[in-house]
Amino acid sequence: MTTVRIPAGWPATEEAARAAQDALRGRVVLDEPGPPPGTGRVTGVDVAYDDERGVVAAAAVVLDAATLAPVAEATAVGEVSFPYVPGLLAFREIPTVLAALEALDRDPGLVVCDGYGLAHPRRFGLASHLGVLTGLPTIGVAKNPFTFTYEEPDAPRGSTAPLLAGAEEVGRALRTQAGVKPVFVSVGHRVSLGIACAHTLALAPKYRIPESTRRADSLCRRALRETVA
Template identity: 45%
Template structure:
């Protein structure tokens, strides 16, 4: 697949915030996805003391969750670490990995936030908008919003709220583990996002999409 670049990447943090403000209005928060036969996990790691960004995309058959393809892409890290602007540090490498795929996923599960973000435009929304692929933010930690513990049972969740607005859900993927923070990325509703995340969870806290992508992005060097 070929992804159209909507904006430059060699920019300042101030310019990056302006881009988020400009593009966030294009994020679609309702279901606009067709049949889902392949789901993909997206994660990013760093090599050489942070000097190299290493992105991984793992494509799994759905609903069997068997790995069918993966891609890894490395580029020099050019954007500084700034909370709330991580997509400008990571997405260029993710785009490179996505463009290497021969099996195009129907849904992206991103390790990070979607609209559960100060400007409602985290990495899952950014990547979904650029690629045109429906996307979900599956974060291990909370960026914004009120922390409320969901019941301690598989699939239980409570709304993630920020200043009275529901920006996601706090999901207990399995009993006895820390919750996940699920949010709309692009072209999907929160209810549908929760269903797909749980359909990708087996016996671990993280969905299989995330587990595969993390292993590829941060584990021993592979191609």
């Protein structure tokens, strides 16, 4: 497990963070379809916090997209780099997530984030930000609708409904398990919304949350627990 410090020049205020988003959002690539679902590799990333100690742990778990079997993993710990502010989540999670991704011994393929990408107040959520910084294809899969609205998708697994910011479709509510609350999928970088949903559904054959996120979640929690002093 690697240790990271807050990068030099990392935004220290909300104003600086919003300015950084405005400066980077133009680099998001939205005209690529993305990797075909069920082939290659898919990597889940997630973060856990100990606000008492100001410590954060991140995990990246690489899965074989066809079998969902883990083929590589890495963790990183660091100091909390930003408070939680809706719309600025990336500044709290990215330094440690980047370190975990860089510690992997192979290409991550598609990166699945716990949160949003395009579905964001300034259209530049965590998944898009991480995509721009790494150049990797990314998507966001969130557990809550944030500030957006949606109609309940039909009950069968695989049903979707638009996730809306006014009249603009910024993502999709996707039912990954029949009769269970949907997850909220949005594009991050270099992936289309349809492909993002297809990947998400393929990653959730048994549970609501994608296997990639479940694996990364348990790993970063363990890494946090095993962190001393």
